[in-house]
Amino acid sequence: MGKHAWTRLKKLPPNSTSSASNARRTMDRLSGWPLKAGVVALLFALPFIPPFDREDFLLYLIGAALMAAQAIAFDFTAGYINVVNFGFAAFVGLGGYTSALLVVRLGVSPWIGMFVGAAAAALVGFFTGALTLRLRGIYAAVMAWFVGLALLGLTRNLTDLTRGALGLNVPTLLETADNRPYYYIIVMMMLITFVSLRYIINSHVGLAFRAIGQNIEAARASGVDPTRYLVLNFTVSCAFAGWLGGFYAHYYGILTPDVMNTSHTIEVLAAAYIGGRGSLWGGALAAFPLIFFREWLRTSLVDLPGLHLVIYGLLLILVMMYYPGGIAELLRSIQRRLKRPFS
């Protein structure tokens, strides 16, 4: 190569005012605080904007926000440490049942109950993680599934405690019959979930998560003890799952063991993966159209049960086959394109 090698290196782009760098700077500014503030403002304003000011749409929004929050908690594990918590719905249900039973039997306030539900789910999550995350990959996913099924079985069989399949009537969070306060509660919970988990991801703990998720042996060689971080991540994810389960219980007012069904895990999973694993917000974004689609189907084609799940399943398959990065990856590549319009 010789002494001329250095001159062949690409010159770094100067700080000029060419339109290319203008576009880039605009994009950067747009995807920062303004975008985030805009989204939050939109979320809060939604119930007042037609057509979302209808009562039934409000119900869908609540369902969507709940699904979105779950997708965020799920992606925290699946997208970063590469473990699929296939028993996720059971942890949600565990939080719900714990909170509900505390309120029903001990008269505790539902707000406190939700936190205890989170703690219960975190505890079970901790033990599940500690015992099974030593085995990675498919083993961990299937074992989480088994634990979920065991929880489901327990809930169904301890009928003295849970009333099993008959259903448990749960006192609601608020006295009002109006859905709007619930919407704001779940949106707040979703935002808290996102901000908290995002904060952890951006911390050095999150760095460890990503290192483990990408290459566990390299992480180990760098002095990171994988098991500790795997269990930490799993526990935190389950804690949020349980907390959200508390909301579920005290909003819908009734619980059956069916909430722990694997098909619910698959719904959350579908949202997370279609939205884009490893993005945290991708699943939340995907949850809204998915839930709206489900509800639209439910109301318009009453005699086609399960169709929405067929579509979810097909979407999941298509995403896995053709676009594993999901919607988040799609949006990111568009953003990249916009940053370099002449490349």
Added chain:
Amino acid sequence: MLEVRNVDAGYDFLQVIWDVTFHVDDGEFVALIGPNGAGKTTTLRSIAGLLAPPRGDVRFQNRPINGLPAHQISRMGISFVSETLNLFPAMSVYENLLLGAYTIHNKATIQTNLSFVFDLFPHLHERRNQLAGTLSGGERKMLAIARGMMSSPTLMLVDEPSLGLAPKVTLAVFDALQALRQRGVTILLVEQNVSMTLHMADRAYVIEQGRILLEGKGTDLLNNVHVQKAYLGI
């Protein structure tokens, strides 16, 4: 029999061999020698079909084979004994050999090949029911070569058979190759053990940094100054 012309090949974005051209005629014993990382294995894998060269031609018995899948190339009579051996560890020596003859449907031929191989490697015959994963390094090499012979190949591609072997075992391996050559099998051998190889080979090519540097008769190359300096320590 085998013609390789202007082949470029590599992995993902890393190109390993450039414009590689050589040929092997019927019945010849040709060697490809060179240092580590020169592209010898890449060359063999491109011929065997485990790699699809983006540029260049590979022709076997005048038919183009570049781009064909590995199992099809194998069925055409080319047998590849890889450096990583690719044995089936949970199967016995016998089963590995049987699988070597997968493309042969004539039971008698299979039996003949089996006896030939067991004659050549009596060690393997002793251990015929032992699981391949429990064999020693040298035994596994022998099994890999024996398995490569089981398909009655027209052309054998052998990748570094003596690597990591004790001298006695190396001799046994080269004896086996010699026996094959006497049977009329064409051999393309990739080796780091240059002196032994050049003594046996009809012709040889020297490949360095992905390009063919030298070509010539085995004996001639033994007297080549560059070869002597770089590979024979003279």
Added chain:
Amino acid sequence: MSATGNVTQSTQSIPFIRRMLSPTWITIWLTVIVVIIVSVAKGPFALVNSLVTGGMWALMAAGLTLMFGVMNIPNFAHGEFFMIGTLVAYFVFNPITKYLRQNPSPALAAIAPFAGIILAVVVGALLGFVIEKIIFSQLRRRSKEQWVMNTFLLTAGLSVVMINGTLLIWGSEFKGVTRYWDVDPLDFFGVNLPIDRIVAFVIALITIVAFWFFMQRTGIGRAIRAVAQDEVGAQMLGIDLNLVHTLTLSLSSALAALAGASLLFMFPSYPTVGLKPLYVAWYVVILAGLGNVQGAIAGGFIVALLQTLTSYFIGPGWEDVVPTALIILILLFKPSGLFGSEVKGVWEQ
């Protein structure tokens, strides 16, 4: 037999006593002892009940573990092939039954269930074939990154599609038959043995033996085992990977469909009937060791026994809890499963 097997045990070099004390044999002895004790104490029901379901779990687990060992795909839709088996068997057997009511014919009545079972196997195999061609061979060509996890999620999606598709098309009502053959049950040492169960067990037994023969003694079977152990090596010997993959998936689905069809009298056909067999198959496979076919077959019987015992001694609702606790315990001590597993790619995510 090993599609893959425990490599560290050579058949000759380990002394007999030590071999009998390996985890594999300890498990087997323990099982035999438990069966003997329970049979003596409470009657042979444990053995009998376990054998029938055990045979079917063995078939399902074998198919599942084969698919993982050969193709590195953890099939979460495996139970749906069981369900398809029940569906096909029902739709063949039911019309014949109706016809037989008008025109009774003992010969036809005897053969009718087999017609359903055979057709179920064919449909199962065909479905597996189609899925391999449309989905997995495409995916293989596109990207092999994160293969195990991606295919796991993909099969989860597939499962959802199959369950709800069936729900949409054929509805959620239970489509069952009370029995396949209208013959009195046999009496075996005080245990009631319906003919349906005996036939199911015999079918399972014959299939297991045929499967063993196929895998161990035929060229193709050997080729399948080769691909499970070293894909590149298999290619180098002229084995067509596409053919092996297609065959494996078809075989796996056919076995699951066979199980479903043979047990229609026990498991009526409805969209989610495959979920329990799915769980059991996975349980057996993880317990025995991923990719270990022999282990899966033995494990099928052992887990059936475990279920029978849990259900009888602890209560029918605890069938999920006790086994889960047990498997967590076992995996803590032997992560590769009771019988060990030697599978490529199972640790990669």
